[in-house]
Amino acid sequence: MSYSLYDWNQSLQQRNEYVEDRLKDGSPVVAVSYDDGILMLSLRPGQQRKVYEVYDRLMLGALGKQSDIESLRIAAIDTAHREGFERSPDDVSIQRLVGFALSPAIKRVYNDQSAIPLTLRIVFAEMNRTPDEDHFFVMGYDGEFAPHNRHAVVAGTPYAEEQAEAVLAEAAPKTLDEALRAALNAWGTARARLSPKSAEDDEEFDPLREGGENGDGGDAPPVSDDPAVALREALKDGAKVEAGILSRNTTRESKFRLLDEKELAPVLEAYQ
Amino acid sequence: MLSNPGEGRGDFAALVGWRSPVAPDAAVRPAFASPGGTTSPGDGLAQTNIHGTTVIAVKYRDGVINVGDRRATGGFAIMYDKAEKILALDDYTLMAISGSFSKAMEITRYLRHAFKYYERSQLQPMSLDGKLSELGKVIAGNQMAALQGIGAVIPVLSTYDRERDEGRIFFYDAGGARFETGEYGAAGSGSTQIRGVFEYITKTKGPFRDMDRDTALREALTLLEIAADLDAATGGAGKVLPVAKTITREGIEDVDEETLRTVVNEILSRDPLAVSPSGR
Numbered sequence: 001m002s003y004s005l006y007d008w009n010q011s012l013q014q015r016n017e018y019v020e021d022r023l024k025d026g027s028p029v030v031a032v033s034y035d036d037g038i039l040m041l042s043l044r045p046g047q048q049r050k051v052y053e054v055y056d057r058l059m060l061g062a063l064g065k066q067s068d069i070e071s072l073r074i075a076a077i078d079t080a081h082r083e084g085f086e087r088s089p090d091d092v093s094i095q096r097l098v099g100f101a102l103s104p105a106i107k108r109v110y111n112d113q114s115a116i117p118l119t120l121r122i123v124f125a126e127m128n129r130t131p132d133e134d135h136f137f138v139m140g141y142d143g144e145f146a147p148h149n150r151h152a153v154v155a156g157t158p159y160a161e162e163q164a165e166a167v168l169a170e171a172a173p174k175t176l177d178e179a180l181r182a183a184l185n186a187w188g189t190a191r192a193r194l195s196p197k198s199a200e201d202d203e204e205f206d207p208l209r210e211g212g213e214n215g216d217g218g219d220a221p222p223v224s225d226d227p228a229v230a231l232r233e234a235l236k237d238g239a240k241v242e243a244g245i246l247s248r249n250t251t252r253e254s255k256f257r258l259l260d261e262k263e264l265a266p267v268l269e270a271y272q
Numbered sequence: 273m274l275s276n277p278g279e280g281r282g283d284f285a286a287l288v289g290w291r292s293p294v295a296p297d298a299a300v301r302p303a304f305a306s307p308g309g310t311t312s313p314g315d316g317l318a319q320t321n322i323h324g325t326t327v328i329a330v331k332y333r334d335g336v337i338n339v340g341d342r343r344a345t346g347g348f349a350i351m352y353d354k355a356e357k358i359l360a361l362d363d364y365t366l367m368a369i370s371g372s373f374s375k376a377m378e379i380t381r382y383l384r385h386a387f388k389y390y391e392r393s394q395l396q397p398m399s400l401d402g403k404l405s406e407l408g409k410v411i412a413g414n415q416m417a418a419l420q421g422i423g424a425v426i427p428v429l430s431t432y433d434r435e436r437d438e439g440r441i442f443f444y445d446a447g448g449a450r451f452e453t454g455e456y457g458a459a460g461s462g463s464t465q466i467r468g469v470f471e472y473i474t475k476t477k478g479p480f481r482d483m484d485r486d487t488a489l490r491e492a493l494t495l496l497e498i499a500a501d502l503d504a505a506t507g508g509a510g511k512v513l514p515v516a517k518t519i520t521r522e523g524i525e526d527v528d529e530e531t532l533r534t535v536v537n538e539i540l541s542r543d544p545l546a547v548s549p550s551g552r
Contacts, residue, residue, distance in 0.1 A: 077393050078287055085288055085385045198452050252523055253360045254388070 015110075015117055020157075022119050026063030027239070028155035028190035031123050032168050033131035033181040037247045037255075040125055040182040043231075043239040051244035052255035055080035055092050057127040059244055063154055064141070066122030066229045072122065076102060094126035098137045098145050107143030117141050121154040127246040127255065139181045155190035164190035167227075180243065188227025191234070231271045241268060282390035290382060291413060309551050322346045324357045324376060326462030326499045326506040327368035328546050329441050330470075331455055331481040332488035335520035336439035337527075339492045339501060341462075342514060343507030353512045354434030362387050363523045365403060366430045370460030372423040377495045379425060388478040393467075400433060404442060404450055419446075428457040432519045439519060455480045462499030462506035469495055489516060489527060490535050497536075501545050509536040 029050060030040040040061045042050040051061045054076050062069045079101040084092045110117045118141050126135040136152035138161075139145040153166040155161045164186040171182035224230065237243075243259040285291070327340040344355040358368050359380050367383070369376035386406055390398040398406070407429060417423035428449075429442045442450050443457040456470045473491055474480060480488055494515060500508040513536060516527035 049395060054394075055392075056388075074393060077389065081284065081385055081389045081392075082288055085284075085381065091273075251525070253363050253384075 011068050011113065015113040016142075019117050019119050020229060023064055023121055023141075024156040024194065026121075026156055026213065027234075028153060028160065028164065028187055029061030029063060029123050030153050030164060030168070030183045030186045030190070031061065031125045031136055031152075032151040032171075032173060032179050032183055032186070033134045034173045034176060035131060036176060036249055037245050038125045038127050038134055039176065039183055039243060039245050040123070041155075041180070041241065041243040043234050044186060044242050045237070050242050051256075051258070053244070054097075054124070055084060056089050057246060057255060058094055058124065059090065059096070059246060059256055060122055061154070062120050062122040062126045063156075064118070068118040068120045069122070072102065072106070072118065075105060076124075094124045094135050094137050095147070098124060098139055101145045102147050103139060104180045105143075106139070108139070110142045123152045123154045125152070125246065127248060129248070138266075151186075153186060153190055155194075157194045159196060161189040162192045177247065177267065180264070183230060183243070184241070184267060185227055186269070188229075188231040190231035192225045192227050228271065235271055237269070282394040284382075284386035284389040287389065289384075295420065295444050322351045322373040323505070324355055325461060326460040326496060326503065327357050327370050327428060327458065328459045328463070328466075328492050328495055328499075329353050329366075329368055329428045330441050330488055330492050331441065331479075332483050332485055332518075333481065334439075334485065335432050335518055336366070336441055337485065337488050337492055337516060337518045338366050338428075338430055338497050339489070339514050339516045340368055341496060341507040341509070342512045343505065344373055344375075345505045348504075350507075351508060356515065358515050358517050360517075360524050361403075362391075362397075364519060366517055366519055366524060367407075368428040368430070368457075370427070370463070371425040371518045372417075375414060375417070375425045377415075378426070379407075382410065383407060391453070399437070400431060400440075403431075404429065408444065408448040408450050410448075411444050411446070415447050416474060417428075426459045428459050430457070432518055432521060434521070436518045437521065458495075460506070462496075462503035465502040466495050466499045469498065484528075486535070487517060489531070490539070493532075493535055494539050495518070496544070497539050508538055 023130055027043050027045070027050065029040065031038060031040040039052045043063055048066060050179055051059060053059050058080060060073065060076060076097060078095055080092045106118055109115055113135045120141055122139045124137040128134055131150060134150070136148035137145050138148060138152050138154055151165060153161045153164040155164060167186040168182055168190050171178065173179040173182045243264060243266050244256060245259060246255045322344045323346070325341055325343050325345065327338065329336055329338045338358045340357040342353055342355050343350060344352040355373070357370070358366060361367050361380070361383050362393050367380060369380065383406060387398055387403060407427065411425060414423060414425060424444060424446050427444055427497050431440055433440050441453045441457045443453060443459065454473055458466065473544065480491070483491070494510065496514055499511055500506040513532055517531055518527060
């Protein structure tokens with residue numbers, strides 16, 4: 001039996017479909033710059049963390065299979081710390097980390113026909129002196145990556161990411177409070193608007209999507225395409241908001257921290 | 273697939289293959305120890321390592337306060353008068369360093385990475401005991417160099433223990449053994465000269481732990497000034513302002529320059545040392 005170009009194409013397509021199908025139901029991760037730092041926000045169904053510190057001025061968030069996210073997270077942390085210790089913390093940049101260490105590794109797995117591709121979509125954020133100098137990178141399961149300015153989103157579909165980014169671009173937040181509100185709105189948007197056609201049709205035509213086996217454990221997407229409804233329903237189902245920030249002007253040794261419930265309560269009031 | 277030399281245990285030493293620098297051939301120099309100081313006076317400059325001098329940690333009502341002079345010496349030469357000897361390892365841990373400057377810097381850089389690497393990869397902070405052992409291991413690894421008098425590092429580690437809700441101070445010997453102290457810790461060439469004064473202060477003025485920040489700061493800076501007067505290697509506050517940092521429940525904070533300058537001016541305006549001739 002011969003292996004034709006057609007077969008090759010077919011298998012590639014199947015791999016992509018396999019992964020994209022599993023990413024669709026994941027909880028989006030939204031990252032946005034504001035004057036005093038960068039906010040990365042998501043909703044998690046259980047105890048599993050979604051937003052992680054990588055290095056002094058780097059953080060990441062992802063959707064996909066938790067085991068895949070975990071191995072990539074550790075690879076990112078290992079590489080960053082080795083570089084930062086042997087050279088200088090100033091030499092650890094997201095551009096170098098993604099371009100030379102992580103992307104080639106993911107690409108290798110993706111190209112290996114006998115391995116299951118990593119099921120994930122990751123957003124990286126690097127804080128610098130001003131919001132304009134902040135860097136964002138979004139990387140997919142095939143190792144492809146793209147730089148972004150000011151904000152970046154990973155969500156179930158490219159369409160959902162576009163919609164959420166439009167929300168962030170319009171909000172252009174300056175304070176943490178504004179950033180939180182914009183990020184929640186963007187999360188709801190990314191969750192509610194997976195494709196141009198209404199989510200309702202989607203639901204009817206694709207009953208197999210129920211109970212997808214992705215690691216995020218998210219429920220089926222909400223029926224309405226209203227961001228506020230999507231958020232309210234997620235919160236009602238017991239999802240928790242997880243928000244990590246990198247602070248530009250802190251005197252603390254760690255720039256990264258997770259916001260606590262007290263800090264999140266005022267912005268969540270509208271959705272309760 | 274994706275590499276993982278840290279083996280998932282958050283072990284930073286394994287990740288970078290780090291081990292304490294080993295001293296050159298022990299036969300080169302006779303082995304005699306002098307913690308914090310240099311064994312061979314030399315002519316300063318190139319022959320000896322640069323050394324940091326006096327650092328002090330005392331408890332106070334809200335936590336721990338650390339002060340240190342800014343001087344670094346090489347033999348009898350003053351090499352640098354802006355040395356930073358009170359260094360944050362993470363949000364709740366301060367290390368005050370004395371002894372070989374190069375080794376201390378290397379150790380600080382290593383520990384900062386080791387603590388953060390652990391926390392970031394394991395998603396929980398390293399325990400206080402874990403941190404103390406890590407520092408002990410590093411000092412023990414450096415012991416051969418220390419015995420030859422070419423690189424002893426004697427740190428004082430202060431931290432805010434959030435479980436017990438109190439500040440704690442630990443000091444180490446050159447072999448890496450650690451001791452917890454109730455009230456104060458000091459290290460460096462000037463520390464021996466002032467050791468008894470700590471005891472005198474706690475016996476006459478009450479324990480440091482009951483003082484407010486400004487009182488503790490004044491006592492600590494006075495002690496540092498006495499060390500500068502009695503020890504040739506410690507820098508006085510009249511030339512370069514010392515460094516002072518506090519650790520409390522809220523984390524680490526610098527004592528602002530304004531406050532420092534006020535307290536230092538007050539100390540400097542007092543009578544000179546009792547050993548000076550009378551009549552000023």
